[in-house]
Amino acid sequence: MTEPQIYEALTTIFRDVFLRDDMVLSAGLSAKEVPDWDSFKQIEIIIAVESEFGIKFQTREMDALANVGDLVRLIADKT
Amino acid sequence: MVELYWLPKIEDWRDRLRRLGESGCAWGDAVTLANSRLDAAQTNALDTMAHRALPGPPGSPADKPVRLALLGSSTLAHLLPAIRVAGLRRRMWVETYENEYGQYWQELADRNSALHRFAPDAVLFALDARHLASGIGAASSASEVEATLGEVTERIRGCWRLAREHFGCPVIHQLALPVHPALIGGNEHRLAGSRAEFIVRLNATLREAADGDGVDILALDRWAARDGLHAWHNPALWHSAKQEVSPAAAPIYGELAMRLIATQRGRSYKALVFDLDNTIWGGVVGDDGVEGLVLGQGSALGEAFADFQDYARELSRRGVILAVVSKNDETNALEPFDRHPEMVLKRGDIASFVANWSDKPANLRAVAEELNIGLDALVFVDDNPFERDLVRRELPMVAVPEISDDPASYAQTLADAGYFEAVAITDEDRSRSGQYQSNRARDALKASATDLASYLRGLEMRLLWRRFDRIGLARTVQLINKTNQFNLTTRRYSEADVIAVMRDGRAFGAQLRLIDRFGDNGIIAIVIGRLEDDADLVIDTWLMSCRVLGRQVEPTTLNLVAALAKQLGARRLVGDYIPTPKNGMVRDHYAKLGFATCGETAGPDGATRHVLDLAAFAPRDTFVEIAEERA
16 A cells, blocks of 8 residues: 555544544644544544554554554555 | 444445534434444544534433443443444433543442432443452462452442442443453363453353342343454553453444343334345245245255244244234235245234235334334334335334345344343233244144134133223223224224223123133223113124134124123114224124124214114024133
């Protein structure tokens, strides 16, 4: 999967999770910049990503996610 | 992956969610969206949008809002949206509360806690397995484990008691997930201090204790056994967020919780209505004939259909009413029930049988009316996606599961959808199934008897009659108001009307019970007669349950009516037939009994009048013994 394809799919997931259709993702975007992005939303994103891409994250991978760019790289490694 | 697979997918779900509330009917839209195959993210999104569009319960909710407290020892917040959405699915508005992390006992005991201020009317305990098994380990001795098991059980029962005392509401206990990996393996039960084994034993103990304490069980252990632990529990999420139930499984968790709460409030489905062709047998009986049907031994497909029939019959034995709605000529539709040797379901199992060419929503209405239950008590199973869609659109209150093309999956789908969730089996359920079982025994006798007379004699029937009385009042009124087919005049009476008959010296009301060697059929007929002009006993009402057709109940009842009429001094019996769309079957009732027809009465209803001279009347010979039943 190419990076633009991953961004496209992730954008849909983020817009659904945060219910904001104007949300635009960038590599540097992190929980600090998004008001509702708490630990529950984080898990919701992870579960939606696992289901969408058919992958499974390990505990240490979840711990290491700091921003959208990390997530994209992790998905790219696993798909 | 666990999912709500029996609910239909809504293709434009995202758009409809975004537009929720714009139509001015946010409640109805939210209910529709909740009745679709939601995953965890969609569930949370719907919960958020529904609360934006609907700040509180809608103006006229079917029930008062539910106030549910979810009390536990680990993180539960991720389950609350799914519980609220499962409420929406049932048109129930749910307010939720969760305790401060780990503080369930303190909040229960402290009358000034936020929990007490919330004042729940439903409490669900969800204690996590690691918390429950924390007191023991592989080094524990058998006696230490026994003591801990007793302590933990008593602590939980104490929680139940506190909840009951303070809030006076139903209590549900979610059993623990088997999250502990085995220490020795297949014979884990031989290691006294095994935490995995402890949870298995604790769940068994709590099941038993819950029965005694009037607490209902949410059997998460069974679901984990069914779906695999990984579907319900993700150790990584336990370590990061202390979520024992994986958020991915939240939609099912919410569904299971609300199923119980709805059932506790008397909200559950009562009847299973099914289509015939390619639903309970393979093939189309009108085209393929009885011989051409795929059913029973001989093919895997045939066995799968027979197996589904068996499941339906088992449901009926525990009190679920069975009904048929099929596009067919009635004669064709009935033939397999009478003639196909592999049919598991018999005519006697089906409480309402509607086969015609009308549309299915109309026929489902007819079934609900005949059974005297609401449309929202019906579950409709049909292999045809078009019919399913049509019924969902026309009758959104009827549950219509998505089913695959494979009959091998039908029974499990119905079980997973949990339409018939029950927390107890009542005497009424048992007797309902008993009546159907007796019907089957009668069918068997019919098959073995060589002629009708020996069949009827073999039934050893007794018709016990009583004048209307207070004890039978409710049943009398119910029969008068729900009997449509064998009903000569279809007059509907309230309790007050029936009491007026009881007090009228020139009238009689009789309730008739039929007993035979296979059991008690209950009150199956009602007759009301009234003396007019000192000579005519006018039969105001004569109705009978169709279950006892062909059993000579009618001529035996006539003997009774004639005797009661003579006591009142009548010289003639006068019976009217008032035609309705439903009662064509009794058009010739009086003629068959030897009444002379006087033609149409003057009224606008097309009624015909029939007369029997009592002086010339000889009681009919029947195989039914009649006697007065003393209360």
